[in-house]
Amino acid sequence: MCPVKINAGIIIMKGLTKYFEYQISGFLIFVFFLSVVGCKKEDETEKKINQIELDVEVHRFDREFATAQPNDIPTLKSRYPYLFPAQFPDSIWEAKLRDTLQIELSDEVDNAFGDFKQETRQLESLFKHISYYFPKAKTPKIITLISDVRYEDRIILTDSLLLVGLDNYLGQEHRFYQSIPRYVAQGLNKEYLASDIASAFTKKVLKFPRNRTFLSRMVHYGKELYLKDILLPENTDAQKINYTEEEIEWAQANEERIWRYFVERELLYSTESSLDRRFLDPAPFSKFQLVLDSESPGRLGRYMGWQIVRAYMEKNPKVQLVDLLDMPADELFKNSNYKPKR
Structure with a gap:
């Protein structure tokens, strides 16, 4: 092989490597900047909240x-x-x-x-x-x-x-x-x-929705849990949804699997009242009617609604809380671009 071509290839590869390293480092700096700005804003809000004089009897x-x-x-x-x-x-x-x-x-x-x-x-x-x-x-x-x-x-x-x-x-x-x-x-x-x-x-x-779809009810409970994100910033996710640590870890690890089940069986827009009992109401476990039932915590529909609302607010951070609470579930879901964590 020609040494000149090899050297040229090496030079090009080194150049490309440096270019991508520069691009990646720039992207990481940008992400870091956004996280710092977001944390600073949260810190400022918490500081204002802590300064509120309140007579709690x-x-x-x-x-x-x-x-x-x-x-x-x-x-x-x-x-x-x-x-x-x-x-x-x-x-x-x-x-x-x-x-x-x-x-x-x-x-x-x-x-x-x-x-x-x-x-x-x-x-x-x-x-x-x-x-x-x-x-x-x-x-x-x-x-x-x-x-x-x-x-x-x-x-x-x-x-x-x-x-x-x-x-x-x-x-x-x-x-x-x-x-x-x-x-x-x-x-x-x-x-x-x-x-x-x-x-x-x-x-x-938070008014209970008149819309009887499973999605509407999931999002309703998701809004309730998102409110706890806002009102109880020091609480763990397990405390907010009244899970044990093992149960919240199970929900997080199986989020994609749960979502695929809901989508493949076309449950989101179903108005079957049995879905409330299976996935929203307090119960010892959620009822997928599969082997995994005994492993799962109850109320997983609420957990999934929570993740949808969180995804929406991450994508639309300027939306006012009062507007979020009044937003129809369909609109919120479409604009959330929700994708389950893998």
Whole structure:
């Protein structure tokens, strides 16, 4: 072979290598610049949020009741009339003061939460974020109580009150939860407390869609979870969707597989109500009717809706939050260019 041609080829290859190295380094610098700008903007927003002055009141009714005497009942009733239905005489509450289960529940809550300072900081952060993004929202008075493990009503949020049943957050293996289905008991852990309160708030600002398609419902829950991205920036994805770490890892690892299943079976625009039970409602696992069912966490349709909304906001970062919440699912999906992670 001709040495001149070899040398020329080497020179060309070196030149091309340098060219591509220059192009790649320039691209990486550009990506780094965008990430720095994005982080700086987020830091500035968080700084503004942290500077908000907010009076978060936490009233430990659970402790007040636990240390009360029968002659304290009238005072408690005057301070917390909404916790004492008028049809029940004082004798009922006096008996409850002596009830061994009530006393045991109070002791267990004290062991789990102590002075509640850490949770109070989390709730202050949550309501500061709510105040920043939803200025018209009022910060409610927070009342902690013992609810006799009524886990379906563990969080009640009105315009002025937030009732938190602390006995529903003692940990999934607690002996009080042994008769509760395991997939329900899994969420009865204090690491999900702020997430449950955020969920109660999102239901006040996010209307359930009239559109009956599976896609519409997926995106609805996706918006709810995206709101948690905004309102609970320090929470993990697992905490936001009330998964274990193993469950969120499974969802992330199988995202493409789940999406392919939905698309190949033409489920996105289906109005079959059974899809809610299979992929959106709380359940021990999602129902693909395949071998993988037993491996999967429940509510995977919500997880997929979340990824669609995230993809849309990554592509359209200037869209206002209020506009996102009102956006029809079809429009959001088309403009998200969603592609599952491999």
